Amino acid sequence: MFEPWMCALLAFPFITPGPALLRERPARHRDAQPCAQRHTMELRVDVQWSAASVDDELKSLHARLERSGLLKSGTGIFTTQLPGLILRHREADGEHYIYVEDVARGRLAGYTVFNRLIEVNRRLDRFVRAPHSKYAVEYQRRGIATAVYEWALDQGFCLVSGARQSQSAHALWISLATRHRLEYVEVRNKSLHLLASPVDPKTRDRLQTRMVLLGKGWVVEADSLKPPTECASSISGRPLEMQ
Numbered sequence: 001m002f003e004p005w006m007c008a009l010l011a012f013p014f015i016t017p018g019p020a021l022l023r024e025r026p027a028r029h030r031d032a033q034p035c036a037q038r039h040t041m042e043l044r045v046d047v048q049w050s051a052a053s054v055d056d057e058l059k060s061l062h063a064r065l066e067r068s069g070l071l072k073s074g075t076g077i078f079t080t081q082l083p084g085l086i087l088r089h090r091e092a093d094g095e096h097y098i099y100v101e102d103v104a105r106g107r108l109a110g111y112t113v114f115n116r117l118i119e120v121n122r123r124l125d126r127f128v129r130a131p132h133s134k135y136a137v138e139y140q141r142r143g144i145a146t147a148v149y150e151w152a153l154d155q156g157f158c159l160v161s162g163a164r165q166s167q168s169a170h171a172l173w174i175s176l177a178t179r180h181r182l183e184y185v186e187v188r189n190k191s192l193h194l195l196a197s198p199v200d201p202k203t204r205d206r207l208q209t210r211m212v213l214l215g216k217g218w219v220v221e222a223d224s225l226k227p228p229t230e231c232a233s234s235i236s237g238r239p240l241e242m243q
Contacts, residue, residue, distance in 0.1 A: 001065055005231070008097070009060070013219045018032040019163075024097065028228065043126070047052060048133055050087045051136070051137045054110075054134050054135070054136055055136055057134065058107065058108045058109075058111075058134070058136055059107070059108075061108060062101075062107055062108040062112070062193055065099070065108075068191075070100070071088060071099065071101070072088075074090055075088035075089055075090045075099065076088070076090070077089070077100075078151065080147055081147075082142070082143070082144060082147065084102060084104055085100055085102055085103075085104070085109060086100075086101045086103055087099070087100055087101075087103065087147075087148070088101060088214055093116075094116050094126075095098075095113065095115050095116055095129075096113070096114040096129070096149075096152070097111065097112075097113050097114075097176040098111060098112045098113075098114075098148045099141070100135070102139075104235070107136075108136075108137055109135060109136055109139035109144065110133065110134050110135030110136055110144065110145075111133065111134060111135075112131055112132070112145065112148045112149070113131070113132050113133075114130070114131050114152055114157065114159075115129060115130045115132060116128075116129065116130075117130050117160060118131070119186075119187045119190065120187070120191065120192065121190040121191060124190075124191065124192065127156060127157060127158055127215075127227055127228075128157070128158045128159075128160055128192070129152065129157045129158075129159060130159070130160050130161070130162055131149060131152065131159055132162065133145055133148075135158070140168065143205065145172055146172065146175065146176065149176060149177075149213075152215070153176075153180055153213060153214075153215040153216060154215070154216050155216070156215045156216050156217050156227075156228050157215045158212060158213070158214055158215050158219070158225075158227070159212065159213040159215065160185070160187075160192070160210050160211070160212050161173060161210045161211040161212075162210075163207045163210070173211055173213065176213055177213070180213045180214060180215070181213070181214040181218070181220065182211060182212065182213055182214075183211075183212050183214070183225070184196070184197065184199045184204075184209060184211060184212070185209075185210055185211075185212050185225075186208050186209055186210075187208045187210055192212065192225065194220070194224060194225055195209070200226070200230075205232070212225075215228075216228065
């Protein structure tokens, strides 16, 4: 769910984002299909973080954000149905940071970063993000990460899984696949190449093979991924080709 080099990104200057609200989960997209049964194959689910290491990191991050004053002054706030929690959002260089704060307990419950992918071209860069998350154990299984990911999908972002996942991350993707279309792609030549389903074990185990959750407005047409209509001309002059 999280790459070691992500820590450096969390120190980047804060940029105040435009208004962003998480009122309720978006309605199921007209092209979304229940895909949990189609896509039950696990990728490389071998990431494991201890509860103690996550807690230590969250405490350190929260203290740093509090000292700088940027947690409150440099972030926008989502409205959510999650009692006792405030979701703070900032954007820096096209990457989105969501900090989940438990104000009553004076701590971070966790965070999610929606990173840009260096593996894709400029045309895709505007709409494709790779999420990485860490949440303390006592805040897991409460729908927090689901709400955060739903927000990103509702913005029209196409979410791409990392090369490796933890068990909880993989479970989250499979759960989201019941409401959003999930496909397998190969990251190659700065583009995303749609793979036929089911994916054979050899292809599945390649580091270039990833899962993709299609955000609002994305569709699969004639075996190709197509971005939101209003953004199509900004991404590519031709659809992403079938592998």
